[in-house]
Amino acid sequence: MYNCDVKRMDEKIKTFSTFGDAGHGGITRYSLSPEAHMARDYFVKRMEAIGATIETDDMANMYATLPGSEPGLKRIVMGSHADSVRNGGNYDGILGVIGAMEVLEAIAAENIPHRHPVTAMIWTNEEGSLYPPAMMSSGVVCYxxxxxxxxxxxxxENMLASKSVLDKTTTFGDALNASPYKGDEKNRLNPNDYMAMFELHIEQGPILEDAGKDVGVVTCVLGMFNYRIRFFGQSDHAGTTPMHKRQDALYAAAQALCYLHEEIDKLGRPELVYTTGEIVCHPNVHTVIPDMIDFSIDVRHEDPKVLEQVLAIVKSLPNKEWARCKCEVEMAWQRDTVYFDKELVQYVKESADELGASNQYINSGAGHDAQFASYMIPTTMIFVPSKEGHSHCEPEYTPVESCTEGASVMLNAVLKADKK
Known part of the structure; x- marks a missing residue:
C-alpha cells in the first residue's frame, strides 16, 4: 500500500486558495476567469515538473499524463473541476484536481510501478456559476x-452561446476563444483512450462526519427531478381590495408549498430530500397583490418508485383549490439514478480497508462530472468528510489529513485498476 504526502497536499491546497481569494476564507473563481487561469498555470507548473505531458481539448479541459510501462494501454484518469460558485470554499471540485495531482506526484516521487498511463484532469465549467448550465464541458464531451x-x-453550439450571468453579453464561446487553454477536440476524454475514471470530492454533506467515518465509498448519484410550479391570480391594489375578493397568487403558492411538505413527509422516507430554492414573484411590488408566482421543487432519491410517489403529489396540485388561483406544473429537469462501476467501487472499498481508513458506502445527492463520464467509461467517486456538512460556502473545510487520506485511497484504487 502507498500513501500520499500531507505536506505536498497542504502546499497545493493553500496555493490554490489564493487564486480568487474572496477575503473571507473562501474563493470566487469563475470558469475561464483570470483567477481560473492562474489555477491552471499552477497545475501545469507542478505537472510539468514531474515530467507529465499536458494536453487540452476544445472545451479547455486539461489532461496531465505520466506514461505507463506498457505502451498502447489505455489511460486511467482522475480529476474534477477548478471553478467555484460565487463566495465558495477551497475544497469543492479543486480537491479532486489536487488529489489527482498528488497521485501523479506520489507515483513520480516514489517511482511506483504502473502499466497504464495515469492522467490528472481539470474539467471546465462544472459549476456553471458564470456560464450556465452546470457540468457544461462533461455534458459536451460525453454528449x-x-x-x-x-x-x-x-x-x-448552445453551450458556446451561453451568456454571462453578470454582463449578460459575454458568451462562454467568447471566453473559450480567449483562453490560452483551448485545445483540440481530438484530445477529449474518450473510451478509445481511457479505461477508467476516479473523482475525489468532499462529501458536501454531514453523513460521514456524523457517522465518524474517514472515507465515503460512493455507489451512485441520486436520481432526481425538478419541476416548476406556477400560480396565476389577479393583480389589484393592496390597500383597496377586500380580502375575500382577492386572487393572491403568493398566498396560493404558500398554501401549496406547505401542502407539499406535509404530504411528502407522510411518505416516511428520511433519506428523501426536496427543496424549493427559487421563487419568482410578479409584479413584485409591495403595493400590488401578486398575480403570478413561479417556484421550483427539486426532489432526490435513489429509488425511482419513491420519486414517482412524490411526483404524483406534485402533479396533483392543479386539481385542488388554491385561493381561487390557477395552478400549473411543468417539468424542468429529471434524471435516473446513475450507478458507478461496481469493480471500481470495490477497488475503492478495498483500498480504504487496507489503509485502515474507516469507511462506508454512500450516495451522492449532488451532481458531478463523474456522473456524465460514467455513461462513457467505467467511473467512480471517493468522498472525504465536510466539516459540519458545509459546502458551496466560505466555511467549507476538510482537514488536510482527511484530504490526504482520500488521495491515498484513490492512489491505491488506481493501482488496483492498473493491474487489470
Missing part, C-alpha cells in the same frame, strides 16, 4: 453517450 433527454441540453 454521444448521455440519455437523449439529458444530451439535448448539452449541444455544443
Amino acid at each position: 454521444d453517450y448521455l440519455p437523449e433527454d439529458i444530451a439535448k441540453k448539452f449541444k455544443k
